[in-house]
Amino acid sequence: xxxxxxxxxxxxxxxxxxxxxxxxxxTLTFSxxxxxxxxxxxxxxxxxxxxxxxxxxxxxxxxxxxxxRYAIGASLVSVIATSSGAAAAYVKEGFSNIRxxxxxxxxxTLGALFGAFLAAYIAPSxxxxxxGVVLLSSVYLSFRQKGDFPPPExxxxxxxxxxxxxxxxxxxxxxxxxxxxxxxxxxLMALAxxxxxxLGIGSxxxxxxxxxxxxxxxxxxSTTTSNFMIxxxxxxxxxxxxxxxxxxxxxAMPVMLGVLGGSMLGARMLMQARVRVLRFVFNLVVxxxxxxxxxxxxxxxxx
Amino acid sequence: xxxxxxxxxxxxxxxxxxxxxxNLLRAGVxxxxxxxxxxxxxxxxxxxxxxxxxxxHFVPPDAQLRSVPGIFFGAVALDPRSLIQFGMLVLIxxxxxxxxxxxxxxxxxxxxxxxxxTAIVLCVLIFSMAGGRGL
Numbered sequence: 340x341x342x343x344x345x346x347x348x349x350x351x352x353x354x355x356x357x358x359x360x361x362x363x364x365x366t367l368t369f370s371x372x373x374x375x376x377x378x379x380x381x382x383x384x385x386x387x388x389x390x391x392x393x394x395x396x397x398x399x400x401x402x403x404x405x406x407x408r409y410a411i412g413a414s415l416v417s418v419i420a421t422s423s424g425a426a427a428a429y430v431k432e433g434f435s436n437i438r439x440x441x442x443x444x445x446x447x448t449l450g451a452l453f454g455a456f457l458a459a460y461i462a463p464s465x466x467x468x469x470x471g472v473v474l475l476s477s478v479y480l481s482f483r484q485k486g487d488f489p490p491p492e493x494x495x496x497x498x499x500x501x502x503x504x505x506x507x508x509x510x511x512x513x514x515x516x517x518x519x520x521x522x523x524x525x526x527l528m529a530l531a532x533x534x535x536x537x538l539g540i541g542s543x544x545x546x547x548x549x550x551x552x553x554x555x556x557x558x559x560x561s562t563t564t565s566n567f568m569i570x571x572x573x574x575x576x577x578x579x580x581x582x583x584x585x586x587x588x589x590x591a592m593p594v595m596l597g598v599l600g601g602s603m604l605g606a607r608m609l610m611q612a613r614v615r616v617l618r619f620v621f622n623l624v625v626x627x628x629x630x631x632x633x634x635x636x637x638x639x640x641x642x
Numbered sequence: 643x644x645x646x647x648x649x650x651x652x653x654x655x656x657x658x659x660x661x662x663x664x665n666l667l668r669a670g671v672x673x674x675x676x677x678x679x680x681x682x683x684x685x686x687x688x689x690x691x692x693x694x695x696x697x698x699h700f701v702p703p704d705a706q707l708r709s710v711p712g713i714f715f716g717a718v719a720l721d722p723r724s725l726i727q728f729g730m731l732v733l734i735x736x737x738x739x740x741x742x743x744x745x746x747x748x749x750x751x752x753x754x755x756x757x758x759x760t761a762i763v764l765c766v767l768i769f770s771m772a773g774g775r776g777l
């Protein structure tokens with residue numbers, strides 16, 4: 340592991356621009372490079388299911404030496420664009436459950452406000468370390484077996500009161516499902532929201548975890564409902580980011596356009612491509628970036 | 643336990659509402675992207691050759707680019723950065739609009755519990771868009 344960390348370090352170090360103020364890059368070239376980076380991140384993010392947001396912040400901070408506050412701002416708007424852009428396609432399949440989504444958004448939006456609030460008080464190096472840990476966990480989560488957990492043993496009383504049960508189209512007509520573990524799910528959603536507001540990511544992995552494992556919602560329903568929630572959660576912290584100046588137009592512009600284009604392309608490819616190898620490679624990249632973020636944060640490089 | 647017929651009907655109703663909302667989201671994103679592209683073209687035409695701004699250190703952009711009225715008036719005056727920020731505002735407003743539309747949907751269904759739930763979410767979002775006073 341240590342060897343891997345060291346080799347990944349030298350791999351990325353090559354591209355780090357000089358800290359000198361007179362950078363040779365002009366704005367046009369810089370924007371073009373970021374657009375290409377965003378395209379790649381959005382494309383691979385859509386194919387892997389991890390989302391483009393997880394690599395934008397490491398890419399901007401480690402490779403381009405951008406301050407982490409600008410980076411999470413640019414990442415968060417990319418997350419909103421990806422989520423909203425994909426929603427129309429998801430909705431046509433008729434899987435998402437608007438009641439579950441709306442109820443859990445109370446938790447995610449309040450969590451996001453709290454995360455955005457914390458972002459102003461936590462040192463950038465500490466944010467980098469938290470980011471690295473979240474990257475490593477999302478790799479772990481994406482390698483976990485995907486599939487439906489057994490339905491809840493007894494329907495949750497809160498779930499019944501809130502009429503969260505629903506149905507989705509399956510091969511042989513409508514299939515109905517019950518919902519359990521509402522309290523745990525709600526708590527995990529608050530955590531997902533806080534991470535989203537603190538790190539400028541979609542936290543899709545935690546959202547799916549809460550709905551799959553805690554609430555025992557069928558995988559197809561939880562994935563699509565999670566996508567619809569990501570945009571709303573991100574919007575809750577984006578307003579605060581904007582007022583605080585984390586959203587720099589020159590930086591957010593190429594990143595957002597790139598990620599949006601890349602994720603739309605990736606979502607289209609997903610229908611036809613065999614993505615196992617790509618998914619594996621992307622996970623390795625995220626793993627390396629996670630280690631790099633932790634090392635940089637610990638060494639105080641991103642201050 | 644089998645879901646009652648009324649539940650089935652309401653879930654089918656939801657699907658129709660969902661489809662309209664999905665299209666609304668896509669329209670919002672495309673509008674936002676349009677403003678960002680317009681701003682980007684103007685920005686790169688004017689300052690494309692200039693060296694990159696220093697992003698190594700965090701210096702918040704001008705106050706005008708951080709407030710909703712400031713961005714609006716800047717965009718009307720075709721200031722490139724304001725046009726990009728206006729696109730970002732449209733983008734942020736898109737999910738908020740979706741929540742507002744859901745509120746209307748639940749009102750039409752006379753589902754008061756979900757009207758209340760949706761109203762809470764909407765309040766949090768509007769609080770954030772207004773700058774999160776005190777945060």
